[in-house]
Every structure is written in structure tokens, then in C-alpha cells.
Amino acid sequence: MTALNNPEQPIKVLVIDDDKSMRQSLVELLDAAGMQVDALPRANQAIDHLTRFPADVILSDIRMPGMSGMDLLESIDTDQAPPLVLISAHGDIPMAVQAMQKGAYSFLEKPYEPRRLLSVLTHAAEQARMRSSNARLRERLFQLSGLDRLMVGQSDPVVALRRDILDMADIPAPVMVMGETGTGKELAVRALHDLGRAPDAPFLALNCAALTPTSFEAEMFGVAGEAEGRLIAASGGTLFLDEICTCPLEVQAKLLRVLEDKQVLPIGASQPVPVTLRILSATNEDVDQAVAEGRLRQDLLFRLNTLTLTLPPLRARRNDISLLAMHFLTEFARIYEVDQPELSQDDLAALLAHDWPGNVRELRNTCERRVLSARRGTGSMASAIQNAPGLDDVPDTLREAVAAFERELIGKAITAHEGRMDAAAAALGIGRRTLNEKIVKLGLDKEALI
Numbered sequence: 001m002t003a004l005n006n007p008e009q010p011i012k013v014l015v016i017d018d019d020k021s022m023r024q025s026l027v028e029l030l031d032a033a034g035m036q037v038d039a040l041p042r043a044n045q046a047i048d049h050l051t052r053f054p055a056d057v058i059l060s061d062i063r064m065p066g067m068s069g070m071d072l073l074e075s076i077d078t079d080q081a082p083p084l085v086l087i088s089a090h091g092d093i094p095m096a097v098q099a100m101q102k103g104a105y106s107f108l109e110k111p112y113e114p115r116r117l118l119s120v121l122t123h124a125a126e127q128a129r130m131r132s133s134n135a136r137l138r139e140r141l142f143q144l145s146g147l148d149r150l151m152v153g154q155s156d157p158v159v160a161l162r163r164d165i166l167d168m169a170d171i172p173a174p175v176m177v178m179g180e181t182g183t184g185k186e187l188a189v190r191a192l193h194d195l196g197r198a199p200d201a202p203f204l205a206l207n208c209a210a211l212t213p214t215s216f217e218a219e220m221f222g223v224a225g226e227a228e229g230r231l232i233a234a235s236g237g238t239l240f241l242d243e244i245c246t247c248p249l250e251v252q253a254k255l256l257r258v259l260e261d262k263q264v265l266p267i268g269a270s271q272p273v274p275v276t277l278r279i280l281s282a283t284n285e286d287v288d289q290a291v292a293e294g295r296l297r298q299d300l301l302f303r304l305n306t307l308t309l310t311l312p313p314l315r316a317r318r319n320d321i322s323l324l325a326m327h328f329l330t331e332f333a334r335i336y337e338v339d340q341p342e343l344s345q346d347d348l349a350a351l352l353a354h355d356w357p358g359n360v361r362e363l364r365n366t367c368e369r370r371v372l373s374a375r376r377g378t379g380s381m382a383s384a385i386q387n388a389p390g391l392d393d394v395p396d397t398l399r400e401a402v403a404a405f406e407r408e409l410i411g412k413a414i415t416a417h418e419g420r421m422d423a424a425a426a427a428l429g430i431g432r433r434t435l436n437e438k439i440v441k442l443g444l445d446k447e448a449l450i
Helices: 020-032 043-052 067-076 093-101 114-143 156-169 185-194 213-221 249-261 287-292 298-304 318-335 343-353 360-375 381-386 398-416 421-428 434-440
Strands: 012-016 036-040 057-061 084-089 105-111 175-178 201-209 238-242 278-283 307-310
Touching: 012 020, 012 067, 012 114, 020 036, 020 084, 020 298, 020 343, 036 043, 043 057, 043 067, 057 067, 057 114, 067 084, 067 093, 084 213, 093 105, 105 114, 156 307, 175 185, 185 238, 185 278, 213 249, 213 434, 249 298, 278 298, 287 298, 318 343, 318 360, 343 381, 360 398, 398 421, 398 434, 421 434
Parallel strands: 012 036, 012 057, 057 084, 084 105, 175 278, 175 307, 201 238, 238 278
Antiparallel strands: none
């Protein structure tokens, strides 16, 4: 990006030089390049002047009456102030080295080469703007609290989503949460429970694809005198039916009976047990199409969709991508105990150019890969995006999927803790012996991970 390519936000340069003709020459050059310029004859005026003219970069002579350019460099906070480019007809290599060691962005000699000067100022300004943008993102994340931290974003769709969650959380009616894979449906469901009238009550999540007609009654209703059913144990709380369209039809009929009668009859019992459950469900499918295809009972749908909550895909909230990326980078930098990588201009361009078919979940995984590559001092957002697994990498069976997930998780833990197995086991929440057994079973090469 150059000043000429961004006329709406021209680069602001503060020129400081006691030589009037040199000062005027610099102003004319920078103005012709499309930059916004202000000029001062003395360096001691710079600090106060920056409050009125928030420059992106300072271009200062070194040898001036009173405060020199080197004195100005020592007086400013290089982490907060605009980058300082020094220019002098009396400069030499030792002076340039000293200036760079003290925090100067660059050092140029007079007579200057115009293209070189414009290039240095442009790059310095871009770096300053990226630093400011990262600081604003961190400040926004710091100010987030409650639901804002669960559903990060400032775009209109997410603001509306948070408002709807707050409105629905206090209503005991059933809520169906809809959205593409990776949009955060489970997060929204948990927020509906946690912000509701009974956040400390039980929360029972059922993966409907895993429910079978043969085991449903014993597991969910219980067996008299032997085991309390999960529905009875969750009474007074929330029942979450995940991916409801995948539920077997026979199980749908039994669930419908529970919802209508508000009671369950354990196997072998003579009397039903009353249950009180708030029903929340989620799906990434078109429910009307599922009903038309006979995969979802219409009467069950009517019991579940009293209220509906639709989560927007990430492509519909592109203004949130940088904030979400910063959020995930901060999270994973803390988990892996590394310095958080900054978001460069190229990183932002790569983030915004990607379509994110996997939505927020894909972005989160991408940021994790970026942090892991930062541990080795390499990587970029573009490379982290390109390393995303394709559909051909998805395991064919549940067992293969679980093994692949365990292999990836254990590998990351071993890498993060640099081969310290006790620390890796503690991070994974398993014993050292269990970790060793899994390494052998999964065929992991521990030495290759360190």
C-alpha cells in the first residue's frame, strides 16, 4: 500500500528540520506523493505538536539547535510514538548504528534519493498503522465481558445474535439453533443455558446421531432399581439435542412422548417419573427439507422450534475476522506459552481473501496453526490457511476420526511442552502411563515432534 493508492487515508508525516529550504523541499516532495505533511523548525516542539497532528511517521534532521534528532529519539516512547526516520548530511555509520539501536526506524543521508525516502516513510507508516490496529484489537478484546467473550464480534449480525440470545435465555420455551458447521451452535446453546434462569442446573447434551432405538430407553429412561436414566438426572435443567435431523425416527417418537407427557417410565417400573426439561436443539440442515424427506417428524419439529436462532456464517461477518483472529491468537499463545504473533498487513489480506467454508471453527484452527509455526520463528496466516485439511483428509469411520484427533492433540501437547512427558500428560488431563500407551498405540514418533 502506498500513499498514492490510498487517497482516503493519506500517510501523515511530521517533518522537523531547522533548514527552511530543506524543510520546504521535503514538504513539496511528500505533498506531491499524496502524503499529508506538517513541518516544524525545532524538535522540542514535536511532542506537543503530535497531539494536534497525529502523524504516522516523523522525519527529523539530526543536527539542529537545542534538541537534536538523537535527543528527540531518546525523549519519545518508541513503543507508543510514531516511528522516527532520521536524516542528516553529517551522518556516518556509527551514528546510524547508534540511532537504530535506540529505536529509530531508519537512517538516511543527505542528499537523499527521493524514491528511497518515500519508500522508507511509506513502510514506516504502514508498520505504525498495523501496530495501532493490533493495539485497538487487543483493547477491544480486553473490554469484552460476558456474552461478548463467547460470541466475539462487532458486526451487525453478531450484535443482533447477542441481543437475541439475551432475549431468549430467560424464556423457558424450546429454542432451535440453526447454522452452518463451525458457526458456533454449541456455544450459543451453552450461552442460552448459562444466561437462563437456572445456570447451575444440569445440562445434558445428546448427540442424536449416536442415539439408537435399542439402547435409548435403558440409557435415557433408566432401569428400575438399577440405574437412574439420564433424563431423570437432568430434570430441572436443559436437554440439548445436537444435530436433531440425524436422530433415528424410532428415537424421535420416544423423545416426542417425553416432551408431550413430561415424564419417563424407567424399564421395569410401574409408575412414570415426572421430568422438567428446557429443550434446546441444533442442526446445520434445512429442517423443512428433512421433514419433506421423512427424516424428521413434523410433530417433533413443532415441539422444538417455538423459537429459532440462526447463526450467521463467517463470510457474512467479515468485519469480525480480524477481531476473532486476534482473540484466537491470544488464546493459543497463552496455551502454548509463546509470544503472540502480530497480524501484519499481508496476514489481514489473507484472512479477508479466504471464503472460510468451515466458518469460525476453521478460523480458530488456522490461528492455532499460526501460533504453532510462530514457535519455530516462521509462518504466516496465508501458509496457515493453505495447511487446512481438505475434505479428502476426513476419516471414513468414527474410530479413525477419534484416533486422528487423539494423534493430533497428543502431538501438539508433546510439541508445546518440548518433550516433557509429565507436563504433556498433565496438559491433556491423563496419566503418564496412559500417555505412553497412546503414543505406542497411535504410532507417534515422539522424537520427530520435539
